[in-house]
Amino acid sequence: MAQWPAPPPPPPTASSKGPPARKLLFMCTLSLSVTYLCYSLMSCYSSLQFPLALQEPPGAGEPSGGPPPSPPLLPSLLPPRVQLGPSRPPPPPPPSLGALANASRREPPDSPQAPGENWGPGSSGGGGAANRDAWIRTPLAPTEMITVQSGLFERDPHESSTTDEELTGRRGSNSTSGGGEKGGPGSGTTTPDYGEKKLPQALIIGVKKGGTRALLEAIRVHPDVRAVGVEPHFFDRNYEKGLEWYSLGTILPDRATQIVC
Numbered sequence: 137m138a139q140w141p142a143p144p145p146p147p148p149t150a151s152s153k154g155p156p157a158r159k160l161l162f163m164c165t166l167s168l169s170v171t172y173l174c175y176s177l178m179s180c181y182s183s184l185q186f187p188l189a190l191q192e193p194p195g196a197g198e199p200s201g202g203p204p205p206s207p208p209l210l211p212s213l214l215p216p217r218v219q220l221g222p223s224r225p226p227p228p229p230p231p232s233l234g235a236l237a238n239a240s241r242r243e244p245p246d247s248p249q250a251p252g253e254n255w256g257p258g259s260s261g262g263g264g265a266a267n268r269d270a271w272i273r274t275p276l277a278p279t280e281m282i283t284v285q286s287g288l289f290e291r292d293p294h295e296s297s298t299t300d301e302e303l304t305g306r307r308g309s310n311s312t313s314g315g316g317e318k319g320g321p322g323s324g325t326t327t328p329d330y331g332e333k334k335l336p337q338a339l340i341i342g343v344k345k346g347g348t349r350a351l352l353e354a355i356r357v358h359p360d361v362r363a364v365g366v367e368p369h370f371f372d373r374n375y376e377k378g379l380e381w382y383s384l385g386t387i388l389p390d391r392a393t394q395i396v397c
């Protein structure tokens with residue numbers, strides 16, 4: 137009796153059993169993907185939870201006897217944390233306009249000052265920042281006029297009383313000598329403590345970079361001269377504001393008649 141030969145085994149399909157190399161490659165790829173996913177999740181978790189963990193007391197929120205907290209995973213690779221809330225220190229104040237101006241310009245020379253002379257740029261009783269601010273120079277017109285006033289002028293109440301007393305004494309001496317600034321009728325408003333507000337008596341006129349500042353500083357050395365520290369630019373920019381503004385020194389009330397324009 138003839139027997140049929142046994143049928144050949146069916147060819148292996150790719151879905152049921154693949155080559156060992158492909159299977160190994162698939163497993164490696166899958167394990168790497170899972171590892172990368174775990175690292176990513178742990179990194180995100182550490183970066184989000186670590187700031188909160190700093191605010192909690194040690195051991196708070198964890199059951200006693202639990203596993204110790206694990207250190208942050210790869211701290212050097214974590215993105216920098218952004219600290220939020222009021223505990224963040226305030227940013228440093230922006231540099232003042234005077235500081236910026238002085239950074240781009242050379243410092244003005246320290247003009248010699250008479251005792252009690254607090255009107256010039258190097259004055260204000262040791263206020264270095266105020267002195268530097270007084271030297272702020274704005275872009276000038278082709279022509280520049282500097283006004284220097286002699287005599288007694290309006291003073292800022294913030295300034296020292298010692299200098300005010302000296303000014304008062306100086307005003308008295310000027311009045312005694314006949315050259316006082318207070319006796320001029322209609323020359324300006326008089327304040328009991330700070331002298332008069334009046335228009336300048338002298339102008340320094342010169343082109344830009346013509347040395348007008350140096351001349352002003354040289355004249356300022358005289359004890360009876362009061363000169364402005366910041367140029368108000370009255371004739372070229374603020375003329376429409378009128379003489380009242382010019383004489384009262386809208387820009388610098390403490391230098392009411394120290395006019396540089």
Ligand SMILES: Nc1ncnc2c1ncn2[C@@H]1O[C@H](COP(=O)(O)OS(=O)(=O)O)[C@@H](OP(=O)(O)O)[C@H]1O
Nearest residue numbers: 242273276280342343344345346347348349350351
């Ligand atoms: N005596 C004397 N001799 C020669 N040069 C002098 C003198 N006095 C002031 N200077 C120079 O003048 C320049 C400043 O001029 P100003 O004060 O008019 O400057 S500004 O226009 O008011 O900004 C400034 O020049 P720069 O330094 O090139 O800006 C001063 O160095």
